[in-house]
Amino acid sequence: xxxxxxxxxxxxxxxxxxxxxxxxxxxxxxxxxxxxxxxxxxxxxxxxxxxxxxxxxxxxxxxxxxxxxxxxxxxxxxxxxxxxxxxxxxxxxxxxxxxxxxxxxxxxxxxxx
Amino acid sequence: xxxxxxxxxxxxxxxxxxxxxxxxxxxxxxxxxxxxxxxxxxxxxxxxxxxxxxxxxxxxxxxxxxxxxxxxxxxxxxxxxxxxxxxxxxxxxxxxxxxxxxxxxxxxxxxxxxxxxxxxxxxxxxxxxxxxxxxxxxxxxxxxxxxxxxxxxxxxxxxxxxxxxxxxxxxxxxxxxxxxxxxxxxxxxxxxxxxxxxxxxxxxxxxxxxxxxxxxxxxxxxxxxxxxxxxxxxxxxxxxxxxxxxxxxxxxxxxxxxxxxxxxxxxxxxxxxxxxxxxxxxxxxxxxxxxxxxxxxxxxxxxxxxxxxxxxxxxxxxxxxxxxxxxxxxxxxxxxxxxxxxxxxxxxxxxxxxxxxxxxxxxxxxxxxxxxxxxxxxxxxxxxxxxxxxxxxxxxxxxxxxxxxxxxxxxxxxxxxxxxxxxxxxxxxxxxxxxxxxxxxxxxxxxxxxxxxxxx
Numbered sequence: 001x002x003x004x005x006x007x008x009x010x011x012x013x014x015x016x017x018x019x020x021x022x023x024x025x026x027x028x029x030x031x032x033x034x035x036x037x038x039x040x041x042x043x044x045x046x047x048x049x050x051x052x053x054x055x056x057x058x059x060x061x062x063x064x065x066x067x068x069x070x071x072x073x074x075x076x077x078x079x080x081x082x083x084x085x086x087x088x089x090x091x092x093x094x095x096x097x098x099x100x101x102x103x104x105x106x107x108x109x110x111x112x113x
Numbered sequence: 114x115x116x117x118x119x120x121x122x123x124x125x126x127x128x129x130x131x132x133x134x135x136x137x138x139x140x141x142x143x144x145x146x147x148x149x150x151x152x153x154x155x156x157x158x159x160x161x162x163x164x165x166x167x168x169x170x171x172x173x174x175x176x177x178x179x180x181x182x183x184x185x186x187x188x189x190x191x192x193x194x195x196x197x198x199x200x201x202x203x204x205x206x207x208x209x210x211x212x213x214x215x216x217x218x219x220x221x222x223x224x225x226x227x228x229x230x231x232x233x234x235x236x237x238x239x240x241x242x243x244x245x246x247x248x249x250x251x252x253x254x255x256x257x258x259x260x261x262x263x264x265x266x267x268x269x270x271x272x273x274x275x276x277x278x279x280x281x282x283x284x285x286x287x288x289x290x291x292x293x294x295x296x297x298x299x300x301x302x303x304x305x306x307x308x309x310x311x312x313x314x315x316x317x318x319x320x321x322x323x324x325x326x327x328x329x330x331x332x333x334x335x336x337x338x339x340x341x342x343x344x345x346x347x348x349x350x351x352x353x354x355x356x357x358x359x360x361x362x363x364x365x366x367x368x369x370x371x372x373x374x375x376x377x378x379x380x381x382x383x384x385x386x387x388x389x390x391x392x393x394x395x396x397x398x399x400x401x402x403x404x405x406x407x408x409x410x411x412x413x414x415x416x417x418x419x420x421x422x423x424x425x426x427x428x429x430x431x432x433x434x435x436x437x438x439x440x441x442x443x444x445x446x447x448x449x450x451x452x453x454x455x456x457x458x459x460x461x462x463x464x465x466x467x468x469x470x471x472x473x474x475x476x477x478x479x480x481x482x483x484x485x486x487x488x489x490x491x492x493x494x495x496x497x498x499x500x501x502x503x504x505x506x507x508x509x510x511x512x513x514x515x516x517x518x519x520x521x522x523x524x525x526x527x528x529x530x531x532x533x534x535x536x537x538x539x540x541x542x543x544x545x546x547x548x549x550x551x552x553x554x555x556x557x558x559x560x561x562x563x564x565x566x567x568x569x
Contacts, residue, residue: 016334016372018327020381023151023546029379031372056485065385069401069414070375074385082473085152086542087432089473089501092482101483103334 009110012103015041019099024084026057026077026095028102031070037110038071044107050075053105054098057081116301118294118318119348122146122194123325125153125170131325133179135346136190138362142301144180145293146173146194147323154287155429155542157198158231158262169204170196173284177208181215184281193272193293197284199262201226202559202569205284209566212282218564223275225285227556230263230426230549237553244426247546256430261542263428265549268391268420270306271556272296278560287427289390294319294349302353312393313417314355317400320388321359321377321412322347328359328377330367340366357412358405369408378402391424393417423548432543433470436510437501438517438536442476443527448489450525451476451498457524458500458516467512470504497530503541510538 011017011030014037019028030045032038051062059080064073081095082088092098119141121132125148136144148170161168173196184190197204205224212220230237234253238244244253253260264287273296275283283296298304298315306312321328328347330339345365350358361369378397382388385397394417401414442451455474462469475481477497479489502513514536521531561569 016376018332018376018380022381022383023544025383027379027381027383029376029382031375031379033372054483054486057483067379067385067398067400069398070378072375072379074379074382076383084544085150086155086429086544087435087503089435089437089471089503090484091475091477091499091501097482101486 007109008106010103011045011105011107014107014110015103017099017102019095019097021081021085021094022076024079024081026080026098028075028077028098029072030075030102031072035071038068040110041073042066045073047075049105050102053102054080114353116143116298116351117141117348118143118145118297118351119346120145120147120322120325121346122148122172122176123323123327124148124150125172127325129172129175130179131346132176133183134365135362136180136183136187138345138365139348140187141348142189142191143297144190144192145322146176146192146196147290147293148173148194148196149198149287151427151544152542154199154262154264154427158429159540161199166203168200169198172196173204174207174211177211181211181217184217185215191276191281191297193283193296195285195288195293197224197286199229199286201284201286205566206569208282208284209563212563213567218562220281220563221279221560222563222566223278223280223283223558223560225267225271225275225283225288225556225558227271227554228264228267228287230265230554231260234260234263237549240553242549242553244428244547244549247548253545253547256545258430258432261429261431263426265424265426265554266391267556268292269295269299271558273300274558275560276300278558280560289392290323291316291319291390292392294322295392298351307419309393309417309419310415311355313395313415314357315351316388316390316393316395316417317397317412317415318349318351318357321374322349324377324380326367327380328373329361329369330373333373333376339368342366355415359410359412360408369410371402371404371410374402374410374412389420391420394420422551424551424554426547426549428545428547429542430545432541433503433505434507434510434538435501435503435541436514436536436538437499438514439497439499439530440517440520440528441495441530442498443495443529445494447493447496447527448476448479450527451496454498454520454524454528455500457520458513461516462513465512467509469502469509469513472500472502475499507538514538
């Protein structure tokens with residue numbers, strides 16, 4: 001079947017996530033529900049798209065690490081916490097909300113390619 | 114033999130009843146209690162400055178009191194905790210009183226010190242270690258502000274020494290979280306200090322359990338049916354070959370499945386191929402997880418390499434003060450009013466001649482929890498205004514803290530929530546991430562009976 005529209009799906013249908021702090025850097029672990037989903041994330045959930053999604057937090061760079069056995073990707077958002085646990089003026093000093101926030105990121109749907 | 118190690122605390126301020134419920138709900142060989150985040154160390158350092166008999170995790174004392182009956186009944190049970198914080202010996206003396214009160218005066222209590230480098234910083238620098246900031250490369254000499262605390266992360270070795278000396282309760286200062294689990298494993302199984310894969314396996318077990326209920330369904334996305342009110346804390350069952358199963362007490366709430374375990378494995382890590390502890394450099398990417406039964410997940414395949422010959426140092430210095438105040442703003446125009454209130458606070462301060470160093474305004478409920486990610490919803494009816502400021506001058510922030518309540522009568526209508534009182538001004542700390550060569554850090558242990566600790 002041909003469809004001109006690019007179908008998208010929110011990350012939250014493919015994965016869950018947990019985030020936290022490493023000093024002034026935030027980490028977001030994204031855990032796919034299935035191996036197929038993990039492979040899809042490897043292809044589409046790039047460091048660049050996570051950096052763009054969280055651009056308002058001002059990360060200086062975003063690095064992605066792969067954990068294929070755990071169907072997981074780990075993202076490090078450098079300098080994204082406005083000073084971190086001890087100095088940030090934000091209510092979320094430790095980036096705890098980012099794991100919930102990232103689940104709304106839109107990706108190409110699993111069978112759309 | 115299978116070693117059962119449960120973790121009953123994930124941070125200072127965690128559930129006070131969790132350790133007792135864990136010990137009563139499962140036959141454990143070891144209970145670990147993890148209390149120290151980086152910020153916690155600075156807060157404890159400040160407490161010790163004010164009163165030399167404090168500076169440890171006081172939660173540990175009440176928890177020990179609640180555990181005393183189990184310590185009497187379960188003769189095998191041992192406890193390892195980093196709740197000694199900035200003052201492990203003072204913590205031990207208070208803990209000893211609890212043991213004596215429970216007729217456990219002959220129990221051996223071991224203390225690990227040597228992580229606190231504050232007094233020896235000049236000596237370390239004189240030995241040629243510049244304690245360079247890992248982010249900026251600057252030597253510590255360049256820091257003009259006094260250092261509040263400097264603690265190197267110790268590994269499992271002094272814990273093993275305490276356990277080998279017969280200690281039933283081990284109280285440490287800044288020890289790496291995972292080492293609280295590695296210590297008992299090495300003591301019980303007699304692993305070599307260069308058996309990297311087994312040290313890695315125990316470190317992974319420690320990492321999974323170190324945040325308490327976050328491994329057993331807490332903070333998990335699919336939390337709805339997990340009865341989190343009674344969530345059971347994690348237990349790592351370790352075999353001598355390093356095979357590990359994560360579980361929780363039968364009958365408790367929460368859940369252990371591949372997703373609760375995986376989400377904790379990736380929590381607060383950097384490069385998963387190099388999870389560094391003082392004991393071992395762990396590769397998380399070789400770890401495999403498998404559900405082997407209800408609320409049982411096998412964790413296998415961790416691999417390890419020798420750790421670096423430097424130790425991480427948590428070094429904090431004073432960075433002025435911080436205060437944060439909140440008001441509830443109600444009505445269809447709540448967002449406009451909230452932003453106007455924040456402006457009024459800052460304008461009135463400027464009129465008084467005070468320009469604050471840094472300020473941050475959040476309209477909570479409008480999406481500001483993650484600033485800039487989403488536009489505010491169109492049908493807002495209330496937001497919580499939060500204004501936060503930092504400044505080197507305490508008195509400037511005291512004045513800032515006064516400006517919230519007057520808005521009730523001299524701001525827009527529809528404000529509430531000032532009854533909680535004036536915001537507190539608190540000191541702020543900054544961190545100087547650095548490394549120290551291992552040979553400049555000298556861990557020490559002190560093992561005595563509870564009775565002897567009281568007399569010490």
